[in-house]
Amino acid sequence: MQQHHDRPATLGELLASAAAAWGTTPEALRDRRRPKLLGPAxxxxxxxxxxxxxxxxxTIGEAIGRDHxxxxxxxxxxxxREENDPDFAGKLRALTREGRMQ
Incomplete structure (x- = not known):
């Protein structure tokens, strides 16, 4: 995903990056039927x-079909999770780097 340095990532871009980091799709992250499997993403x-x-x-909730x-x-x-799970923390760092937000 290519980002411009002069703007933050959009919710759609972040959702796509999170899905990719966990090997799934944005649609799957919006799906209400699989909350535990995809919860970390x-x-x-x-x-x-x-x-x-x-x-x-x-607004963030609306992007994934959840309430505030x-x-x-x-x-x-x-x-x-970020404090206690190195795998989660690593994926989160990769997600934010991909969005050029650090």
């Missing part, structure tokens, strides 16, 4: 979106 998307965009929790309270919970879980 969604959580990484949420944390990257909160950190690197000006979008509200509601689910996004807030996902952010908290992602922050804990």
């Amino acid at each position: 969604r959580q990484a998307f949420v944390l990257a979106a909160v950190r690197h965009t000006a979008n509200s929790y509601r 309270s689910t996004v807030m919970t996902a952010e908290a879980i992602a922050r804990r």
Whole structure:
């Protein structure tokens, strides 16, 4: 994914990057039927979106078919995962590098 250095990544770009990092598709991350299997990818998307965009929790949630309270919970879980799970942290770093947001 090619980014311009003078603009932040969009939610769509972050979602595509998160999906790629976890070997899935953006559509699968929006699917309500597979929450546990793809939870870490969604959580990484949420944390990257909160950190690197000006979008509200509601808007971030709409991008993955979730409500704002689910996004807030996902952010908290992602922050804990980032501290305790090296694989998750590595994928999150790759996701944000791909978006040229560091």
